[in-house]
Amino acid sequence: MKVFLDSNVLVAALATRGICADLLRLVLVEHQLLASKAVFRELRGILIDRLGLPRARADQIIPFLREQAEVRDPPSSADNPDHGWILAAALAGEADVLVTGNLALLAVDDRVSIRITSPRGFWELIKTARLAKSL
Secondary structure, three states: OEEEEOHHHHHHHHHOOOHHHHHHHHHHHHOEEEEOHHHHHHHHHHHHHHOOOOHHHHHHHHHHHHHHEEEOOOOOOOOOOOOHHHHHHHHHOOOOEEEOOOHHHHOOHHHOOOEEEOHHHHHHHHHHHHHHHHO
16 A cells, blocks of 8 residues: 655654554555655654754654655645645655645545545554454
8 A cells, every 4th residue: 555644644653652653664564655855854854943853863764764665746846835735745646545644634535536544544444454354
């Protein structure tokens, strides 16, 4: 499954233990991680500016994630305030699912061709798929 993890999910995965960290590990091992240059720029900025991570450490994390991910950028990758670029990048990468904590993006799930879900929703989706597969 092609999975686009929004920067807020990646920040939570790297900064804390919990469902987002578990999801990142799961996606890296069992699925295809999709990302965009804009997500990596935003992630790097948050890690350094908001979380106080040393630049050298961020400069190790971002290249590692880039190596693991299929990086796809939308035709017009200009950042906009409503985070439409995240959806555009996920669509450009032909993602099966976009995992985000962004409430505005979660609200458009029924109007686009890919599934948009929260980290908890994605975890439940994976759990349900595994259960169905085992039956």
